[in-house]
Amino acid sequence: MSDFFLIDSVKDIIVKYDELFADLSNIKNYNKYCKSDSYYTIFKHILISIIIGEEIVLLDHDFSTNEIDKLLGKNASLSEEKLIKNFDVINFKNIQEKIKVNNKSWKITLFTSGTTGLPKKISHTFDSLTRFIKIDETRKGNVWGFAYNPSHMAGLQVFFQAFLNQNTIVRLFGVERIALLNLINDYSVTNISSTPTFYRMLLPSDHICNKVMSLTSGGEKFDSKTLGNLKEMFPNSKIRNVYASTEAGALFSSKGDIFTIKSELSHSIKFIKNELYIHHTLLGASDGLTLLDGWYKTGDIVEVINNIPLKFKFLSRKNEMINTGGYKVNPSEVEEVIRELKGVTDAFVFGKKNSLLGSLVLCEVTVSDKSLNEKQIRTFLKDRLQEFKVPRIIKFVESISTTRTGKILRKK
């Protein structure tokens, strides 16, 4: 195990495990709503909720009052606290015991970052949240680069993976590129889990991070150019993809872009017209999910490669397709091609409502080569894509718009 629990350079906080346990032991009041921009506050709040076996509701720190009223109803009292009964001085061992005792009564509620409408409310038990978390001796020395919003599903999974193995967590979310790469090397980060967008922002591969052993990517699809650059940058690291959603937690992981489904899960997923359906027994509890005979329609379009064992790869999110004059454009496909152009660091393709065509395909790019112009990109794309897929307007931006989770924001 490590002495250090959390390194947060954004808040200038370094906390050792014994300091964490001492702070937890001193907490006297409990509020089930957690809304904070401090990682440390959020992590402590989660741990206290487990220790006392009470529900915790995680709210993004930047939710507006208006959003909270819509999510929780106007009568929700965010400031209501209750006194906690006395408990023993906390250490790691008795947190483990509390987890065993309280894992049925404890639940954590969070909100998905849906790109349309209001976020959906999802509740998880300890078991559904930590289904894929591995605890063993070989992981005791891991140092986690924390590159997610801690009040979202993926961030929670990294938190539990790190905490249950008593690893150090180094905050990488919200840190500027060079400082971030220095943090990875200075603190010998061994594991990072994040979105492809986050990894692309680490490029170009002018820094080598030798200590990193495992990179996990979730969210939108990883392209081969980024993958190649990451291998240069993290020469000792395994790179894998995880399919996870707030509804289901982490479900499958892949080597390259091919996902292999373990036989015990294979009866809980199915495909209809190449769309992935997940059986409700794999999901967290939510009133906001629409189920068809017990199956949840994910909106993810896959290509099945093999039936036994089941192997598939993701093609796109169904609702991400841009309909332009009757043609369907897959933004991920276009983005991938744009990123192949030398001098382009990232691309974001989206549909803009248009009274003539339904939607028009537009694009934002970030470049390392400032001399690139719209015409050059268009010429490059014309040879590689059908014309209707080529973005009609290419805008050069300093950074790509992302959602609260760091995924590329699809609707505009």
Next chain:
Amino acid sequence: MENILKIINTVLNNRDKLRISEISKSSHLRNDCGLDSLDLAELTVRIESEYDVDIFENGIVETVGDIMNKINE
């Protein structure tokens, strides 16, 4: 007018079509300027980003004069 000519030429240039040197209010966007539906869709977005007006929002726009009327409404 000059600015509209510039925007039309940006659209034409993007599709490797011949630029035009002048326009008048009566210039027909399809017949005289050589813009097709995709070009017109792009034109609306470019004009919208500069003038904050969706020129095709209510009905058909056929000439440069129609665009100017929409912008000046």
